[in-house]
Amino acid sequence: MNDNVVALPDEHKFQARIDAEEKIEPKDWMPEGYRKNLIRQMSQHAHSEVVGEQPEGNWITRAPSLERKAILLAKVQDEAGHGLYLYSAAETLGATRDEMIEALHEGKAKYASIFNYPSLTWADIGAIGWLVDSAAIVNQVSLQNTSYGPYARAMIRICKEESFHQRQGYHIMMTLMDGSDEQKAMAQDAINRWWWPAMMMFGPHDGESAHSAQSMKWKIKRRSNDDLRQQWVDQAVQQAHAIGLEVPDDDLTWNEERGHYDFGPIDWDEFNRVIAGDGPCNRQRLAHHKKAHDDGAWVREAMSAYDAKRRAKSSAA
Amino acid sequence: MTDSALIAKFAVRQGDDALVLGHRLSEWTSRSPFLEEDLALTNVALDFVGRARMFYQYAATLTGGDANEDTFAYTRDAREFSNLLICELPRGDFAFTICRQYLYDAFALPFMQALMKSSDQQLAAIAAKAEKETKYHVRRDTDWMLRLGDGTEESQGRMQKALDDLWGYTGELFDVDDVDRALIAEGIVPDVSLLRDQWLETVSDTIARANLELPQADWKAAGGRDGIHTESLGFLLAELQSVQRAYPGLKW
Numbered sequence: 190m191n192d193n194v195v196a197l198p199d200e201h202k203f204q205a206r207i208d209a210e211e212k213i214e215p216k217d218w219m220p221e222g223y224r225k226n227l228i229r230q231m232s233q234h235a236h237s238e239v240v241g242e243q244p245e246g247n248w249i250t251r252a253p254s255l256e257r258k259a260i261l262l263a264k265v266q267d268e269a270g271h272g273l274y275l276y277s278a279a280e281t282l283g284a285t286r287d288e289m290i291e292a293l294h295e296g297k298a299k300y301a302s303i304f305n306y307p308s309l310t311w312a313d314i315g316a317i318g319w320l321v322d323s324a325a326i327v328n329q330v331s332l333q334n335t336s337y338g339p340y341a342r343a344m345i346r347i348c349k350e351e352s353f354h355q356r357q358g359y360h361i362m363m364t365l366m367d368g369s370d371e372q373k374a375m376a377q378d379a380i381n382r383w384w385w386p387a388m389m390m391f392g393p394h395d396g397e398s399a400h401s402a403q404s405m406k407w408k409i410k411r412r413s414n415d416d417l418r419q420q421w422v423d424q425a426v427q428q429a430h431a432i433g434l435e436v437p438d439d440d441l442t443w444n445e446e447r448g449h450y451d452f453g454p455i456d457w458d459e460f461n462r463v464i465a466g467d468g469p470c471n472r473q474r475l476a477h478h479k480k481a482h483d484d485g486a487w488v489r490e491a492m493s494a495y496d497a498k499r500r501a502k503s504s505a506a
Numbered sequence: 507m508t509d510s511a512l513i514a515k516f517a518v519r520q521g522d523d524a525l526v527l528g529h530r531l532s533e534w535t536s537r538s539p540f541l542e543e544d545l546a547l548t549n550v551a552l553d554f555v556g557r558a559r560m561f562y563q564y565a566a567t568l569t570g571g572d573a574n575e576d577t578f579a580y581t582r583d584a585r586e587f588s589n590l591l592i593c594e595l596p597r598g599d600f601a602f603t604i605c606r607q608y609l610y611d612a613f614a615l616p617f618m619q620a621l622m623k624s625s626d627q628q629l630a631a632i633a634a635k636a637e638k639e640t641k642y643h644v645r646r647d648t649d650w651m652l653r654l655g656d657g658t659e660e661s662q663g664r665m666q667k668a669l670d671d672l673w674g675y676t677g678e679l680f681d682v683d684d685v686d687r688a689l690i691a692e693g694i695v696p697d698v699s700l701l702r703d704q705w706l707e708t709v710s711d712t713i714a715r716a717n718l719e720l721p722q723a724d725w726k727a728a729g730g731r732d733g734i735h736t737e738s739l740g741f742l743l744a745e746l747q748s749v750q751r752a753y754p755g756l757k758w
């Protein structure tokens with residue numbers, strides 16, 4: 190690795206390529222910080238897709254109609270696929286999936302804090318698809334232009350599938366709001382519980398975000414947290430009102446001058462608590478993932494033993 | 507019973523097999539040994555739920571009235587479910603899930619191929635779709651049988667145990683009752699009892715290649731078609747039907 194250090198282009202050249210909107214590819218030179226930052230972000234993104242299977246998977250066996258069950262299975266299958274794309278993309282930077290999973294289990298790697306909230310009723314499946322996937326889309330659309338080629342391409346593939354996720358979630362909410370009083374209450378309760386965690390998905394305010402400035406300079410991130418959050422609020426509020434849902438924010442008002450909704454303060458204490466591991470489901474989510482991984486160890490061992498036997502046979506032949 | 511009542515009964519049985527087995531598969535989502543397999547198991551679960559819907563929808567058109575796919579899935583009790591017992595057994599470990607799936611799919615392939623020749627157009631069309639999926643399922647299951655049977659000592663032990671535990675439930679796959687006999691006579695459904703030899707040959711071959719032993723069990727569990735189930739089905743349905751049962755008659 191280090192023997193051609195002299196030949197490496199310097200960071201200025203790298204930054205010039207970034208500024209010229211060139212995509213960085215796996216074999217290109219890149220600053221160590223860029224690589225690390227990307228591995229952190231991409232593995233976090235991959236873990237989010239995978240851990241996100243849990244709150245939704247929680248309702249697959251209880252989906253209230255066969256059509257909803259089929260849609261939910263297809264959706265969760267997509268999310269697992271997104272996890273795969275993202276792990277593969279991160280692997281192009283030299284991180285192995287085993288290392289990334291280990292970091293997750295050790296609590297060193299994060300995943301989206303939203304998945305540390307419980308999915309308690311069927312309406313939560315609607316709220317997750319509608320609010321959480323739409324927040325993910327807003328973020329991921331902006332990442333289609335991220336500077337790292339494999340990440341950008343993964344985002345393009347993923348975004349194609351995401352709009353179906355959001356639509357199915359909103360359709361669940363629409364159907365509930367068209368239904369009985371109990372169903373309407375269930376839908377309102379779901380937005381009450383998921384709204385603020387969804388707002389927090391965009392991360393801290395721009396000034397307070399640990400990685401933001403450098404990520405913007407390297408064009409890993411293309412738009413600021415606050416900017417993305419505002420876009421999401423503007424669309425989600427209208428969608429809520431269109432089907433008769435109230436948004437659980439007393440400060441929410443349309444600001445004619447800005448052309449945007451103003452909204453109330455976000456509870457960053459809660460955000461930090463959940464990120465630090467003390468949200469309602471952090472422990473269960475990690476334990477669930479670990480258990481599946483540990484229970485599957487004998488299967489993975491058997492696979493490698495089988496492959497090794499086959500290789501030995503074919504080289505002996 | 508009229509022909510259409512008999513066909514509806516047959517379609518509901520097939521729908522029940524697919525729904526209950528799909529349910530067991532879907533319990534793996536987020537719990538598989540690794541991510542690729544999580545995706546694959548979820549996908550196969552979706553195939554079975556899709557198959558259940560096709561059979562139920564056809565049964566609903568034959569039954570008429572208010573019946574639809576969901577009334578079959580969500581408003582009948584365990585005694586009214588007519589799936590084969592092998593489909594409902596709890597998911598067990600990964601070895602059990604793979605063995606069950608292999609034993610069932612290895613039956614489903616010749617069964618769907620025979621059903622494709624049904625004089626009933628609709629059944630033939632459903633069978634054609636199911637057959638395509640089943641070809642892929644059997645390939646997948648067989649790969650796993652070989653890998654796990656001929657993997658480590660532990661995997662081989664788990665696979666042998668799963669096979670032994672499951673073997674007594676395979677006899678029911680080939681049972682024929684009055685409903686079947688009436689439909690067989692008219693060329694509407696295949697005679698499953700005639701598929702047994704072919705199945706045994708295929709399965710024995712795979713088991714041998716997987717370094718496993720063919721169970722010599724002389725026990726047989728049956729009763730699913732008559733609604734005499736294992737105790738696990740009631741819990742499966744309590745979960746599957748919970749929302750519909752709590753809020754009857756609503757749209758979701």
Ligand SMILES: [Fe+2]
Nearest residue numbers: 238267268271
């Ligand atoms: Fe996703």
Ligand SMILES: [Fe+2]
Nearest residue numbers: 268322351354
């Ligand atoms: Fe999604």
Ligand SMILES: [Fe+2]
Nearest residue numbers: 549550553639
């Ligand atoms: Fe499939």
